[in-house]
Amino acid sequence: MSALQALLLVLVAVAATGVVLTRDPLRQTFAAGFYGGILALTFFVLQAPDVALSEIVVGAVGFPLMILLALAKVRGGAE
Amino acid sequence: MTRRARLVVFLAGAGGLAALLLWAISGLPSFGNYQGPYGNVLNHVAVGARHATNVVSAVTFDYRGIDTLMEEFIFFTAVIGTTLLLRAQLAEEEEPADDDATDRRTPAMSDAVRLGGFVMTGVTFLFGVYMVLHGHLTPGGGFQGGIVVGTGVLTVYLASEYETFLRVSSPTVLDVVEPAGAGGYILVGLGGLVGGASFLYNFLPLGVTGQLPSAGMIPVLNAAVGVEVGAGIALIVAEFLEQTLQVRKKQQTA
Numbered sequence: 001m002s003a004l005q006a007l008l009l010v011l012v013a014v015a016a017t018g019v020v021l022t023r024d025p026l027r028q029t030f031a032a033g034f035y036g037g038i039l040a041l042t043f044f045v046l047q048a049p050d051v052a053l054s055e056i057v058v059g060a061v062g063f064p065l066m067i068l069l070a071l072a073k074v075r076g077g078a079e
Numbered sequence: 080m081t082r083r084a085r086l087v088v089f090l091a092g093a094g095g096l097a098a099l100l101l102w103a104i105s106g107l108p109s110f111g112n113y114q115g116p117y118g119n120v121l122n123h124v125a126v127g128a129r130h131a132t133n134v135v136s137a138v139t140f141d142y143r144g145i146d147t148l149m150e151e152f153i154f155f156t157a158v159i160g161t162t163l164l165l166r167a168q169l170a171e172e173e174e175p176a177d178d179d180a181t182d183r184r185t186p187a188m189s190d191a192v193r194l195g196g197f198v199m200t201g202v203t204f205l206f207g208v209y210m211v212l213h214g215h216l217t218p219g220g221g222f223q224g225g226i227v228v229g230t231g232v233l234t235v236y237l238a239s240e241y242e243t244f245l246r247v248s249s250p251t252v253l254d255v256v257e258p259a260g261a262g263g264y265i266l267v268g269l270g271g272l273v274g275g276a277s278f279l280y281n282f283l284p285l286g287v288t289g290q291l292p293s294a295g296m297i298p299v300l301n302a303a304v305g306v307e308v309g310a311g312i313a314l315i316v317a318e319f320l321e322q323t324l325q326v327r328k329k330q331q332t333a
Contacts, residue, residue, distance in 0.1 A: 053210070053218055054222065056223075058226065066315070
């Protein structure tokens, strides 16, 4: 395991813990997007560019987008 | 159950799970030690047999094309579910929502956001189409590229008004385009039945390895998935925005 791979695996663990510890859904969305980006980098360094691309588009774009839109809808009705 | 009893049950369960997990992890092959014969065989065979330089694409769209068909319909079902759910709620909300801050206006969009979105729209859309079309040559493919195309449609909303977004991403058009992509995959599969031996059997010419029109049906399937996923993402975004923005627009015009 190279130093870069080890560093990224540690970052994945840190970012994932950050997502769990973030309580506010809006902030959590950005934490999850950041986590998706780190995970994509890890896949790329582990020589899986196809999976990395899927992770970028789903983890860092698609998923936060859906959560943000849902939050906007839920809050728009409540406030 | 008392608090103490619950704690005992939890500790017993957690301890057992931890022991089993440790046992399982200790039996894993060491890091980087790949033991599956399937991948090694395909790495040797796929480029020569399918003329696709991206072996991952050859696996997902040819050797295991039926899996991808099912995955495509998982996405299709998810889009249908989202659309149905949001439509039902739309019919329920006939009365305008309460506005607690009628004196406040939504802040105007800054020029930076408008220009940034304007620049990003073309680049994102083009990159998505590129990724779909080159799925059999380089990493990427219909699914990844389709979402990038959908994101490109979203930047139209970021850079302009909701009305402009609706012109690009009209739900009436997307309602047809999205199933067309999903159905296109099945049509290619049926082509395999007619022109070859079985469902999803490659019946198209394989072409020269490395060129854009090559690898038989893989780029066609990629295109079908790209259309379906791109239209699906745009459709979900359009449905969500319709819900969220309808109220706001009414307030501004009133």
